[in-house]
Amino acid sequence: MNVLFIEDDRMNRRVVKDMLDVAGxxxxxxxNAEEGLKALDSHNYDMLLxxxxxxxxxxxxxxxxxRARGDAKAAVPIIVITADTAVxxxxxxxAAGADEVLFKPVAxxxxxxxxxxxLARDDDGVIIG
Incomplete structure (x- = not known):
């Protein structure tokens, strides 16, 4: 699985990278977001954080x-990882198009x-199996 993590804090990126390394x-x-959008233009990812x-x-x-892209990359799964705790x-x-929301520090x-x-969802968002 190839994941792109769009995050301005280097330590947060390192922690998540170590977690993903465990899963292979x-x-x-x-x-930043601008870099992330450019990376998505030139690479294929299985998931975005x-x-x-x-x-x-x-x-x-x-x-x-x-989500507004006119290509298949518009459907890439997105997980938000944030410290923001707004109600x-x-x-x-x-509503913006994220698939999941996790709060820092993420376990x-x-x-x-x-x-x-x-990953267990089908194209219609229904859990398979």
Whole structure:
């Protein structure tokens, strides 16, 4: 599995990379949303992990850009990983097109559970099996 993590904090990227290494996944990094969108233009990813609070474009806006693409990459699964605890945050992320929302500090089992739920869905969002 090839994952792109769009996150401005180097330590957060390192922690998640170590988690994904355990699962045998590869992770590429983008320090901000603009870099992440450029990486998505030139590479194929099985999943995106996106922080919300970054300099420049925020994560919700980045998700909206991804979902508005006119190609197959618009459907790439997206998990938000955030420290933001606003009351309506989960709903705003899902409305923007995120598939899952996790809160920092994210535990490895929570990340893997979220990834598994997404991967177990069919094209209509129904869990298979």
């Amino acid at each position: 996944a590869t992770m590429e990094e983008a320090e 996106v922080d919300l609070r970054m300099p420049g474009m925020d994560g919700i806006t980045a998700i909206q850009h991804i 309506d945050l989960r709903e705003r992320c899902l 490895m089992d929570a990340l893997f559970d979220a990834m598994g739920r997404i």
